[in-house]
Amino acid sequence: MEYQLTDKKLRQLKAALTRARNKKDWQDVIYKCDQALNTFNVLGYPDCWSDFERHRDDARLAIRYEREV
Numbered sequence: 001m002e003y004q005l006t007d008k009k010l011r012q013l014k015a016a017l018t019r020a021r022n023k024k025d026w027q028d029v030i031y032k033c034d035q036a037l038n039t040f041n042v043l044g045y046p047d048c049w050s051d052f053e054r055h056r057d058d059a060r061l062a063i064r065y066e067r068e069v
Contacts, residue, residue, distance in 0.1 A: 002044070005043035005046060013035070016035075026060075026066075030059050033053070040052075
C-alpha cells in the first residue's frame with residue numbers, strides 16, 4: 001500500500017480535532033477522531049496516529065466522568 005495521506009489533509013484533521021477539544025465538545029472529539037482514523041485506514045497512517053486514539057479515549061472518559069458527577 002502506498003502512503004497517500006498529504007501533509008495538508010493531516011493538518012486539516014489535526015485542526016478539526018483541536019477545535020473540538022478547545023470547545024470541550026467530547027462527542028465531536030470522538031467523531032473527529034473516528035473520522036481521522038477512517039481516513040488513515042484509506043490513505044495511510046502518519047506517525048502521530050496514536051494521538052487520535054488517545055484523544056478519543058480521553059473524550060470517552062470525560063463523558064463518563066460528566067455523567068457520574
